[in-house]
Amino acid sequence: MINTMSKGVKILIVEDDENLRFLVVHRLKAEGYEVSEVGDGEAAERMILAEKPDIVLLDWMLPGKQGAEVCEEVRKQGFDNLIIMMTAKAQDVDKIDAYNFGVSDYVTKPFNMDVLVAMLDSKVKFILNNDRSEVHRFGNMEHHPNIHTLFRDGKKIELTILENRILLYFLRNPNKVINRDELMLVVWGYNSDVNTRTLDMHIVRLRKKIELNPDNPQLLQTVRGVGYRFNPS
Template sequence: MQKEIKIAIVEDDENLRFLVSNRLEKEGYKIVEASDGNMAIKLILEEQPNIVLLDWMMPGKEGSEVCSELRKKGFENIIIMMTAKSQDLDKIDAYNFGVSDYVTKPFNMDVLVAMLDSKVKYLVNDKPDHSKFGDMEHHPNIHSLIKEGKKIELTILENRILLYFLENKNKVVSRDDLMMEVWGYNSDVNTRTLDMHIVRLRKKIESNADRPEFLKTIRGIGYLFKDEE
């Protein structure tokens, strides 16, 4: 790895924490660990890891409380929630307490490593932690848009969709590729669900959602995120 990346693993299950730590160390990451919420806040503020893997259910403070407190204290790096909750992630008020992304337990270790590697490539290449389009800035780590000085909250899934579009500006993206990227291999999500998220995202980024300037539908194929910059 060209640049040392530090990951904090916050997990009260000792066996799982050991397995994840061991694998990530072998992948070249520097690891710090905490087993409860109170310890996690102190550790993360001191160590300033690039990425936090944070368990949802923990003694002391739950993951949501830890995340919320870290954001209030100015920590803006990536926080990935590890959750066994199987409901639609948009129903979890994750964006209210500042989680960047999530992984559902039980997770395949190779899938976790691939997810981390994809996030790390931006850190390694010193890419900025936000993207600009039109008069907006997208801050994916805190799943927000900044428009005319105002902060617009995105849900986790809206955040993933927009991030993918910004990585593929001015390219036609198929619905299948987008669904695979956003929901993953094990999902039975249908195109209607995707279209619903697109409609909601358009309302946040477009001046007129019925005549989109950025997020255009390509009939029969998918979408095109148009940005002339």
């Protein structure tokens, strides 16, 4: 059954492995998405700027121009729709973070097609409900998840991909107590072996960026023995 939500949503697949590209294109077309495809970085950059797809699925390793360079370049040219990086499992996601290319999110290869579709569906829901480009305002801050950037009083604060995922989940679930396991699933996915210490470390880093006093957090509060709660007001 075709997903009615996907109607009219344009996705560009940038992947040099023809077999994988064929599988992803075939599945996403079956889901009702408008799909175009390309196999190298330079052509991808031209297509992104010309066609302005709603979502770009962009491979990290590409011939000609690396995915990261493509991402950085189109961001400079003002493209602010979703860019989801497809990366080999062995690569550390924080390695993508460190360069701050403007990636919106990532998915690790090899991925399960159902997981990919579920991820895209959840993104599309917010694209449609939030006038295509999702922005959250709280206190004196504005969060633009597609370009994983936070503005405080107009000043830009860079977020890593993981910080972006964590903050976005809290902003979509305000005032709700979220347990650590739920948050870890959302942030790292189903096949992850991260521990709660790693999550807590990312929370500490995020608090340094959003709290006036990170040692006495008012926005992102710990609920002892359970997890966390986000109080945007």
